[in-house]
Amino acid sequence: MLKKLLFVALAFSLTNCLVLNPVGATLDREKGSEAASRITDAAIQTDLVRSVIISGSLNISILSLVAADVAKIESDKYYVKSDVDQCINDIQGFKGVALGSLVANIISCQDLKTDGYLTGDPFPSF
Template sequence: MRKLLFVGMVSLLSFANCAVADSLGLSDSVKGSEARSQIKAAAMTSDILYYGSADPANAAMITALDLFMTDLFLKIDDSKYYKKTDVDKCVKDVQVIGLLVLDPSQTVATSENCTGLKANGEII
């Protein structure tokens, strides 16, 4: 009876929810708040590099505005978990496309890697 109860509890706990594995760091996931901060850090770096060289007098104001717009365009729930590889793809887009082609907020709004970020689902 004890073995059956033990096996039942282990099975229930291991298959109950992805959030358990995510929050314990057992899966390759990033919490939404961490994903948001990584993307915003990449956006700030791109903004500073671009606007600092193109328009140094207004760089701080433009960077603040673009970071605000980036945060508006991010469709990330801070309490959910996202695949680390997907978040890394969005960060890379913001670093490259956001610096060379578009500004970071437009990159977040238009890049498939950023608009397609999906939270990890539940197993239940």
């Protein structure tokens, strides 16, 4: 009985990744379309804050509207949520305000890895 229970638990934990990762149901995963939207919103907000500080008027860079494309986010893939959160924090933080959202995006968001089915890309982070 104990062997069967352990086997079922092991089988469930292995299939859990196969089923939950592709549908984005794991805790630390985020769909690319949502990540792209959050990165674009962060870039727009940072450009607005930066333009008010520098010139006193509201301006948005055209490059902030394509921030997700600059970060090379694929909308059909899944990304590690903590990596996306770090990218957004860098864009909205001191880097973004001091250097601009485009430079902060290039510095912080270029290395976002897609999440694979079982192992991640290239391996899962623990």
